[in-house]
Amino acid sequence: MRGNKYNVIIIGSGLAAFATAARLCELGIRGVAIYAKSYGATPYVAAINFVLPENKYGDTPERYFEDMMRAGYEINNERLVKEMTANTLRGYELLRRWDIEFAKEKDGSIKLRHLSGHTNPRSLCCTTELIGAQIIRKMVKKLDNNGVEFHFGCECVKVLTENGRVYGITVKEDDGSLYNVYSPTIVAAWGGAGNLFGKSTYPPDVKGNTLAIAWEAGAKLVDIEFLEYEPMVVISPKGAVGEPCPTAMLGEGAYLLNSEGERFMLKVRPQGEAGSPKTLINREIWKQVENGKGSPHGGVFVDLRHISPEVLKTYPWFYNRLMENGVDPNRELIEVGPMAHSFSGGIYVNEDYESTIxxxxxxxxxxxxxHGACRCAGNAASQATLSGLLCAESIAKKNNETALREFPVDYSEDRSIFEKYVPQVRELAVNVLGIYRKGMDLERALGILTELSDKNEVKKDTETHQIVVSILLMVRAALLRKESRGTHMRIDYPDMKEEFAKEIII
Ligand SMILES: Cc1cc2nc3c(=O)[nH]c(=O)nc-3n(C[C@H](O)[C@H](O)[C@H](O)COP(=O)(O)OP(=O)(O)OC[C@H]3O[C@@H](n4cnc5c(N)ncnc54)[C@H](O)[C@@H]3O)c2cc1C
Incomplete structure (x- = not known):
């Protein structure tokens, strides 16, 4: 531990944290500290969307806005989407100023890939490594040189608030030590919540108990009923399980086949697979599996055999992982299927990215x-960049001079409680919060989780209690979302027509 008072504390060390810290540095804000477990999902980012001027597709921020709203099933917060799409170029320019380089075509123009949910290609990438890996390699070093303090192996276990204002956080280090650090400005950049569900593509440092940490601090949450599934995650061979086949492959000419060799997506999307929303791909894959036309491991096949090896090799992380596991994508079909992958909801914020605290x-x-009910592919990374940039500008504008006050450390640990309860509540989450949702099951889960959250035994381990509360909050939101939307289908209200809530805020 170096100091315990800062101008700004950022929780997390992924792209959103870097974009916030980078813009704060540019605006001359000093005394910025980053507290994080590790790097989250950022090292795995392959694609990031920006609308560049004079692109050959005639792309515009307005078209980008329309794509995001359509992919989000029109329940996105329009003002946030407008602000993000209107500033898209500034996100690109921020990363360029921090030395991030993007792949180029032979004519020198930026290479643009076509990802799911987008009308036309607007996704930037790196063809020699994952762009997320480059971002970490370059930005950590440069932020460090600019005086940002990094504290790795540090988990935020509580956000300290009183009377609707924030004062600091409680930190737990990898060695178990616990202490508070203080600042009038705290930025949650702690990623999503996919690890609340057993199997996902998430890295282990993004635990998901952060939903409860924010809520217990008094912040409101929005859209947390929407868990996202990546449609084409490798499900065999074993050594490559969990590796997402980029949806950009559909833009390169890949297609999906069922066990009978049918290109089933064409029935619902005659213009072809490229650009189709993730929700549509997910649903059509599940239908094939349900109708007995799935692959041996419960998915479908992606056919990449006709795509030239030169193109496949521009996705080296994916190509190499398959080859290292004995699968040559130019010779064999690959088994893929949907897997929990990201989260659309989270802390409710205004246009300054400030929460209700x-x-x-x-x-x-x-x-x-x-993102509303679902995000366009490659948009998590763009949103991380833009929200960080805009948030930093709001912080710099606001005079957050507040008299600090100290809090006692309040945290309990009992591993036996974690082992007793966490596996069963995760299983409950998988069973009731999946693609198909039923009111009766959700009601039953709500009862179980409420009882557990009130139990003194469960409170003996703060993390267990936070996991129980996080799942409980998702169940509550899922119950309120009565109609089928995004990836999720309410099977007890198949023809729900009544007015639906645009945003569910809890
Ligand atoms: C395999 C995979 C591939 C993906 N590919 C893409 C893609 O190509 N394009 C795209 O747009 N999106 C992609 N995504 C989603 C994208 O990676 C994330 O949405 C994005 O990284 C979010 O950035 P972030 O900075 O908000 O969070 P993250 O990058 O997840 O970072 C979260 C940070 O918070 C820290 N943290 C978490 N909890 C705590 C805590 N309690 N205390 C302290 N620190 C904490 C973590 O250690 C980490 O530093 C992918 C996700 C996965 C899992």
């Missing part, structure tokens, strides 16, 4: 409202 901000996957 004064001085407590949220950026990237930690905040909700931008």
């Amino acid at each position: 004064e001085g407590f901000y949220a950026v990237g996957e930690a905040c909700g409202g931008v």
Whole structure:
């Protein structure tokens, strides 16, 4: 521990945190500290969307706005989407100023890939490594050189608030030590919540108990009923399980086949697979599996055999992982299927990315409202960049001089409680919060989780209690969302027509 008072504390060390810290540095804000477990999902980012001027597709921020609203099933917070799409170029320019380089075509123009949910290609990438890996490699070093203090192996276990204002956080280090650090400005950049569900593509440092941490601090949450599934995650061979086949492959000419060799997506999307929303791909894959036309491991096949090896090799992380596991994508079909992958909801924020608690901000996957019921592929990274940039500008504008006050450390640990309860509540989450949702099951889960959250035994381990509360909050939101929307289908209200809530805020 170096100091315990800062101008700004950022919780997390992924792209959203870097974008916030980078813009704060540019605006001359000093005394910025980053507290994080590790790097979250950022190292795995392959694609990031920006609308560049004079692109050959005639793309515009307005078209980008329309794509985001359509992919989000029109329940996105329009003001946040407008602000994000109108500033898209500034996000690109921020990353360029921090030395991030994007792949180029032979003519020198930026290479643009066509990802799911987008009308036309607008996704930037790196063809020699994952762009997320480059971002970490370059930005950590440069932020460090600019005086940002990094504290790794540090988990935020509580956000300290009183009377609707934030004062600091409680930190737990990897060695178990616990202490508070203080600041009038705290930015949650702690990523999503996919690890609340057993199997997902999430890295282990993004635990998801952060939903409860924010809520117990008094922040409101929005859209947290929407868990996202990545449609084409490798499900065999074993060594490559969990590796997402980029949806950009559909833009390169890949297609999906069922066990009877049918290109089933064409029935619902005659113009072809490229650009189709993730929700549509997910649903059509599940239908094939339900109708007995799935692959041996419960998915479908992606056919990449006709795509030239040169193109496949521009996705080296994916190509190499398959080859290292004995699968040659130019010779064999690959088994893929949907897997929990990201989160659309999170902390409810205004256009300054400030939550309902004064001085407590949220950026990237930690905040909700931008993506609505589902996000366009590659948009988590763009949103992480833009929300960080805009949030930093709001912080710099606001005079957050507040008299600090100290709090006692309040945290309990009992591993036996974690082992007793966490596996069963995770299983409950998988069973009731999946694609198909039923009111009766959700009601039953709500009862079980409420009882557990009130139990003194469960409170003996703060993390267990936070996991129980996080799942409980998702169940509550899912119950309120009565109609089928995004990836999720309410099977007890198949023809729900009544007015639906645009945003569910809890
Ligand atoms: C395999 C995979 C591939 C993906 N590919 C893409 C893609 O190509 N394009 C795209 O747009 N999106 C992609 N996504 C989603 C994208 O990676 C995330 O949405 C994005 O990284 C979010 O950025 P972030 O900074 O908000 O959070 P993250 O990058 O997840 O970072 C979260 C940070 O918070 C820290 N943290 C978490 N909890 C705590 C805590 N309690 N205390 C302290 N620190 C904490 C973590 O250690 C980490 O530093 C992918 C996700 C996965 C899992």
